[in-house]
Amino acid sequence: MKKVPGIVNKSVIKVLGLIGIIGGISCIPNIAWAIDWSAVEGRDVPVFHPGQASWEWALTQKDHSGAKKFKKDKNCMDCHEEEEPDIGELIASGEKVEPSPIEGNVGSVSINVKFARDESNLHVRLEWTAPPATAGEKMDPDYESKITIMLGEPNVKAAVKAGCWGTCHDDANTMPSASDDQDLKKYLGRSRTKLSRKGGGTNYKSDDELSALLADGYFLEYWQARLNQGSAASAMDGYILKERQENDDVITTAEAEFKDGTWSVVLSRPLQPGKPNHKDIVPGKVYHIGFALHDSHKAKRFHKVSFEYTLMLDEGEADFVAARQ
Numbered sequence: 306m307k308k309v310p311g312i313v314n315k316s317v318i319k320v321l322g323l324i325g326i327i328g329g330i331s332c333i334p335n336i337a338w339a340i341d342w343s344a345v346e347g348r349d350v351p352v353f354h355p356g357q358a359s360w361e362w363a364l365t366q367k368d369h370s371g372a373k374k375f376k377k378d379k380n381c382m383d384c385h386e387e388e389e390p391d392i393g394e395l396i397a398s399g400e401k402v403e404p405s406p407i408e409g410n411v412g413s414v415s416i417n418v419k420f421a422r423d424e425s426n427l428h429v430r431l432e433w434t435a436p437p438a439t440a441g442e443k444m445d446p447d448y449e450s451k452i453t454i455m456l457g458e459p460n461v462k463a464a465v466k467a468g469c470w471g472t473c474h475d476d477a478n479t480m481p482s483a484s485d486d487q488d489l490k491k492y493l494g495r496s497r498t499k500l501s502r503k504g505g506g507t508n509y510k511s512d513d514e515l516s517a518l519l520a521d522g523y524f525l526e527y528w529q530a531r532l533n534q535g536s537a538a539s540a541m542d543g544y545i546l547k548e549r550q551e552n553d554d555v556i557t558t559a560e561a562e563f564k565d566g567t568w569s570v571v572l573s574r575p576l577q578p579g580k581p582n583h584k585d586i587v588p589g590k591v592y593h594i595g596f597a598l599h600d601s602h603k604a605k606r607f608h609k610v611s612f613e614y615t616l617m618l619d620e621g622e623a624d625f626v627a628a629r630q
């Protein structure tokens with residue numbers, strides 16, 4: 306069996322736990338590392354530089370020849386599976402939908418992803434080789450890398466069909482129709498009363514309508530690990546409807562290791578947090594997920610993203626099944 310770096314076996318944890326109890330200090334490693342990840346089948350997820358290709362861009366036939374079929378019955382992945390590295394290279398080079406290419410920015414990165422669960426938590430392990438650092442200004446001086454997962458339920462059709470693109474609008478900050486007098490983060494189209502080729506602007510639905518959508522589970526949730534070599538990872542989470550909102554009461558935890566140029570990160574989250582704006586993750590239901598990586602101190606839209614994937618708990622037909630180990 307392949308030995309995965311950074312994984313401690315269960316007996317080591319028991320010993321450490323005992324030392325912790327005897328010593329009166331907490332040195333029990335995070336439970337995420339107790340999963341036998343070598344027994345979980347991984348899947349390689351390519352993430353690629355999307356430039357300014359927004360939801361509205363993808364839906365406009367003269368900009369994107371997949372638009373009509375996407376609106377009819379095809380999802381992004383139906384047409385683009387395995388094309389991600391080529392699309393990323395084309396866009397990162399500045400040849401298409403990227404007016405500010407970053408010198409040395411590789412077009413794509415392959416992330417090996419594994420999901421698992423224990424009694425009460427969902428865990429996801431992500432492993433990737435860090436691409437070469439890009440020179441120039443550090444857009445995010447605080448974190449060398451950030452890895453993020455977005456998750457939605459079947460009711461958010463845009464995320465079912467297009468993953469992260471469901472939130473990526475043409476008028477969001479740093480996108481083509483952004484304007485200096487508005488600060489628009491990611492949002493879902495249904496939070497607006499109308500959308501145009503430029504996005505939904507500030508045509509917000511009423512607070513009552515937005516609250517009703519949230520209560521219905523009409524939002525996407527995201528979890529993020531923020532990474533620096535040599536420091537403990539920090540975790541944050543949030544949700545997206547009217548805008549991307551960080552939670553004050555973060556329930557996600559992150560563990561990370563950087564070794565021989567490779568990051569391995571485990572994000573964990575309670576399956577049933579029982580809180581507003583947090584989803585209960587239950588068996589028998591399909592969840593729709595997407596992945597994003599900000600490498601080399603990049604920020605905002607300068608991330609690499611995946612197309613759409615599915616996740617189920619315990620068993621079922623999905624790209625990922627989070628089973629007990």
Ligand code: HEC
Pocket residue numbers: 355358363368369370371372374375379380381382383384385391392395401466467470
């Ligand atoms: C019916 C097939 C089809 C679907 C569905 C589709 N695309 Fe495309 N896409 C294409 C084709 C063909 C091109 C190449 C040229 C173009 O832009 O017209 C393309 C090009 C692109 C490009 C630019 C890179 C390039 O090679 O030109 C991006 C980015 C892209 N698509 C993203 C998406 C996203 C995001 C979705 C889902 C919202 C999507 N596509 C859905 C067919 C499709």
